[in-house]
Amino acid sequence: MTLDLGKPRSAGRLEGGGAVSGSTGGVPLIIPEPQGWDCPNCTVTDVTPPLPPGQSRYHQCAGLHGLSAPLVRAGTRAKVEAVEREDYLNGDEQARGDDGKPYMAVRVTRDDGEDLTVNAGLASARLVT
Numbered sequence: 001m002t003l004d005l006g007k008p009r010s011a012g013r014l015e016g017g018g019a020v021s022g023s024t025g026g027v028p029l030i031i032p033e034p035q036g037w038d039c040p041n042c043t044v045t046d047v048t049p050p051l052p053p054g055q056s057r058y059h060q061c062a063g064l065h066g067l068s069a070p071l072v073r074a075g076t077r078a079k080v081e082a083v084e085r086e087d088y089l090n091g092d093e094q095a096r097g098d099d100g101k102p103y104m105a106v107r108v109t110r111d112d113g114e115d116l117t118v119n120a121g122l123a124s125a126r127l128v129t
C-alpha cells in the first residue's frame, strides 16, 4: 500500500515570514522561520524556533559584569545595561557583578519601550538548634 501525498509544489514564501516547503494533499506545510538573537554587549548569539512575544533568551553576559542578561531579537535596536543598587544594603544579600558592585536590575531599552529584569535582594536566616 502506498500513500499518495500529491505532487510537491515548488518552495515559496508566505506573507508574514513563513516558508512553504511543499504540499501534502493540498494542505500547505508552513515552516516558521528561526528567530535570531544577539547581545549588544558581547558576542553571544543564538537561533531558536520562534518564541511568543514577550519571551526572551538569557545568558551570563561577559560584557555586563557576568550578570544574567536577556538577548535581544536580531535586528532590534536596543541598549542593555546593568542598574547598580544605590541604596544602603544594610546586610541584604544582593546579586553582584564580577566587579563586586551590587546590581538590582538589568534594563533593556528599545525604541518601543523597555523591559526590566529585577534582581531582588535576598532574605537570609540562620537555623539555631
Ligand SMILES: [Zn+2]
Residues within 6 Å of the ligand: 039, 040, 041, 042, 043, 044, 059, 060, 061, 062, 063, 064, 069
Ligand atoms: Zn551578552
